[in-house]
Amino acid sequence: MHRNPDPRGTRAHEETHGHPVDGDAVESRARSYAVSKGVPFTPMRQSVLALLAASGKPMSAYEIAEKVSDARKLKAVQVYRALEFLQEAGCVHRLASRSAYFACDHLHGEGETVVFMVCAQCGAVQEAASELVARGLRGAAKTTGFRPRHPMIEVEGECAECAGTPER
Amino acid sequence: MHRNPDPRGTRAHEETHGHPVDGDAVESRARSYAVSKGVPFTPMRQSVLALLAASGKPMSAYEIAEKVSDARKLKAVQVYRALEFLQEAGCVHRLASRSAYFACDHLHGEGETVVFMVCAQCGAVQEAASELVARGLRGAAKTTGFRPRHPMIEVEGECAECAGTPER
DNA sequence: ATTGTGTTGTTACAACATTACACCCAGGAT
DNA sequence: ATCCTGGGTGTAATGTTGTAACAACACAAT
Structure with a gap:
């Protein structure tokens, strides 16, 4: 579980193309969710989401x-709490x-089958919903009577x- | 070596239906791989594989x-080493x-797209290769120029x- | 004011995984 | 026989990821 953040060392293009998601859009979705649940969208949650959105990478x-530290040093447990909220909100x-x-910043419909594509080199993630994959999964499940949920x-x-940019 | 201890008792279904794996088949595949790499198929590796095969669950x-302990108490790091080998061999x-x-005990062809279906209740895993899923993934990748590898x-x-059996 | 709900700060710990190093042991070369 | 070498093993230490538990606080509704 120890992902080497940069297993090959010396990369030429590094912080670059993990293109940021739309921070405003994603935050407003988080806010809506907070309202709908009757809970506050706190600065803690805001900072974590803003950092993730700006970074654009996992x-x-x-x-x-570590990186949020706008003065205060966050403990991991606090981050996990924020992440829990943000995942429920569908923003993370x-x-x-x-x-x-x-x-x-995509809004995934309920029951949509989403594919995460993770670049081994730069770490950027792309998402795509695929009905074909969904059908394939249903097919695979049917042969064994398995009931797919998640x-x-x-x-x-x-x-x-x-x-x-193959290498350098 | 040999079949499972087979703990089938009067119990309804408890430890039971995580049944799969043919221990002999999977071990012989591990042995072949060991030979091909010029490394030994050690008792350590054998025990870990046998346990996993007998259990049939993750x-x-x-x-x-803990469970391997045939007298000796294994440390986690030793298990990880065995698992590393067994994963390379494609047995685990x-x-x-x-x-x-x-x-x-399936032999997955190179580049085959395998779906793992994990039962949330009993933990048993079923596998299925799906060409339809594979095509879906290729399709999803193509739209963004992503090159899928793994x-x-x-x-x-x-x-x-x-x-x-709906409930406990 | 009191109560209730939810967030925060903090400590501690559980669960998962790797690094480092000494030792052993087999096989081949000297 | 002896040395060398490449893996495997045993052991300790540590790193990484994730939760539990609890006191303190904020705020809104009664």
């Missing part, structure tokens, strides 16, 4: 705790393959930019 | 360390959604048996 909870997803969290699809590979 | 490394897979490991698909749900 970060571990501990990484978030967890990447199980990396134990990392990232902001997402699919988790994470594909490691190379994003267009990293594939285009 | 177990954490620490759980394995890791479930990221549970940080757990399980034996698998998909990871885990679906949580209920297996046929647990769905049939």
Whole structure:
């Protein structure tokens, strides 16, 4: 579980193309959710979401705790609490393959099957909903009588930019 | 070596239906791999694989360390080393959604897209290869220029048996 | 004012995974 | 026989990820 943040060392293009998500959009969705649940959208939640949105890449909870530090030093447990809220709100997803969290400005419909594509080089995540994948999963399940509830699809590979810049 | 201890008692279904894996088949595959790599198939590796095959369900490394104890008490790190070998050999897979490991007697072709279906109730894992899912993933990738390398698909749900026996 | 609900700060701990190093042991070369 | 070497093993220490538990606080509704 220890993802090496940069397993190859020396990358030429580094902080670059993990293109940020729309921070305002994602925050307003979080606010709506907060209202709908009758709970506050606190500064704590706001900071964590803002950091994730600005970064545009998955970060571990501990990484978030370090980087948020606008003066105060956050403890991991506080970050986890914020992340829990943000995941419920649908603004943040967890990447199980990396134990990392990232902001997402898409609004996923209920029961939609979403594919996370994670670049092995730069860490950026792209999402896509696929009805074809959903059908495939239903098919796979049917042959064994399995009742699918909660699919988790994470594909490691190379994003267009990293594939285009093969190496250096 | 040999079949499971087979703890089938009077119990309704408890430890039971995580049944799968052919221990002999999976061990012989591990042996072939060891030969091909010029490394030994040690008792350590054998015990870990045998335990996983007999259990037929995913177990954490620490759980394995506890249960293997045929006299000796294994440390987690030793289990991880065995698991590393067994995963390379393709006999064991890791479930990221549970940080757990399980034996698998299917021989997955290179580039095959395999779906792991994990029962939320009993923990049993079923596998299925799906060309439809594979096509869906390729499609999702194509729209963004992403180059998929290593998909990871885990679906949580209920297996046929647990769905049939609604509650505890 | 009191009560209730929810957030925060803090400590402690549980669960998962790796690094480092010394030792052993087999096989081949000297 | 001896040395060398490459893996495997045993052990300790540590790193990483995630929760539990509890006191203190904020704020709104009674």
